[in-house]
Amino acid sequence: MKSKPANNIQDLQFFGEFGGVNPSISDSSTYTFLSANSMSETFEGNIEGCYLYSRNSSPSNLYLEEACAALEGTEAANVFSSGMGAITATILQLCKSEDHIISSRTVYGGTYAFLKNFTPQLKIETTFVDITSLDDINNSIKPNTKIIYCEVSSNPLLEIADLKEISKIAKKNNIKLVVDNTFTPLSVSPAKYGADVVIHSLTKFINGTSDTIAGVVCSSKEFIHSLRDVNDGAFMLMGTTMDSLRAASVLKNMRTLHIRMKKHSENAMYLAESFEKDGIKAVYPGLKSHPSHKIFSKMMNKEYGYGGMVTIDAGSLETANKLMEKMQDKNLGYLAVSLGFYKTLFCAPGSSTSSEISDEEQEKMGLNEGLIRFSVGLDQDISRTYEGIKKCLKEFNLI
Numbered sequence: 001m002k003s004k005p006a007n008n009i010q011d012l013q014f015f016g017e018f019g020g021v022n023p024s025i026s027d028s029s030t031y032t033f034l035s036a037n038s039m040s041e042t043f044e045g046n047i048e049g050c051y052l053y054s055r056n057s058s059p060s061n062l063y064l065e066e067a068c069a070a071l072e073g074t075e076a077a078n079v080f081s082s083g084m085g086a087i088t089a090t091i092l093q094l095c096k097s098e099d100h101i102i103s104s105r106t107v108y109g110g111t112y113a114f115l116k117n118f119t120p121q122l123k124i125e126t127t128f129v130d131i132t133s134l135d136d137i138n139n140s141i142k143p144n145t146k147i148i149y150c151e152v153s154s155n156p157l158l159e160i161a162d163l164k165e166i167s168k169i170a171k172k173n174n175i176k177l178v179v180d181n182t183f184t185p186l187s188v189s190p191a192k193y194g195a196d197v198v199i200h201s202l203t204k205f206i207n208g209t210s211d212t213i214a215g216v217v218c219s220s221k222e223f224i225h226s227l228r229d230v231n232d233g234a235f236m237l238m239g240t241t242m243d244s245l246r247a248a249s250v251l252k253n254m255r256t257l258h259i260r261m262k263k264h265s266e267n268a269m270y271l272a273e274s275f276e277k278d279g280i281k282a283v284y285p286g287l288k289s290h291p292s293h294k295i296f297s298k299m300m301n302k303e304y305g306y307g308g309m310v311t312i313d314a315g316s317l318e319t320a321n322k323l324m325e326k327m328q329d330k331n332l333g334y335l336a337v338s339l340g341f342y343k344t345l346f347c348a349p350g351s352s353t354s355s356e357i358s359d360e361e362q363e364k365m366g367l368n369e370g371l372i373r374f375s376v377g378l379d380q381d382i383s384r385t386y387e388g389i390k391k392c393l394k395e396f397n398l399i
């Protein structure tokens, strides 16, 4: 396993058609064939390097896919028009009617809704577990369990999955481990610890400019081919394809991911430590007070830090809302969902990004309504930002 993800991305050499330093954009939905015979072989998936139709694959998408595979150290990758497109296709490719899934109970709201409300209509049942409890996972395994699904650092509670141990359980029981690594690109390489499929919403840190929706699945050649199969591939048949122009754009943004992740992590660590020092309850895997600090420290690629996501507890939804409005007013960040932007973004997940989860279940998993999730930006002077935040905290008597 290659262990230098940023080097692996940087070492890829793609030239444009006229020697351009960026690869040419493939602005075509369909491709000509010199011989009719090679068209039918391409349809059957037998010819490498031949393109048939851009819903299946296109040169621009393949460049981005190579970069994503290099990022995660997997054999191959497939890009999608959204992170949810990548997640749903993976789940439907691996599970058929009467199959069973074990999922962390703290996952992205859309993923939770898909597993809780949508897949049961297809007779695919999910048991939601506390992903930090290996016993809970072990006890939930059934003969028809096909997937263990989790996020490296969960949304929004930042619970950490011990990938090495969870993967041992998966392998022993012949179950696929599917990991959403959207919160921690470069920081953690899940395939290194045995994840079979690694998913990203490219919308977030990897693209980093909040100008598009996009996703990717990184896995073995075999699994990626199965997703693209013209007869029964969930990607090919559900048609969640990324446009070539967008693939070229995401690839260019990905060139600076390593620099951005270091800065996001550095700034997030500063804010988390400052909150804690001032007596605000903060959750961040980089803090020694985080229950899985040691597990994350062991898993991480050190130079990229603990990621850009921090949460604090403002006590009540009312205070959280007032605080967020004030912080936006003072230009300390934007009151917006999503993550990975140059500007700090904050929201109260209980009433926004995780509102698919019922109040009762939110309480059970420890998702307080006053929780504020920060995607910490690339601020040049984070101490100045914190001074601004501190003034807002004082105004609402939080410190």
Ligand SMILES: *Cc1c(COP(=O)(O)O)cnc(C)c1O
Residues within 6 Å of the ligand: 082, 083, 084, 085, 108, 110, 111, 151, 155, 180, 182, 183, 201, 202, 203, 204, 213, 214, 215
């Ligand atoms: C945003 C997000 C998704 C969904 O991705 P889209 O690109 O919005 O479809 C999935 N998982 C996590 C952890 C996310 O943050």
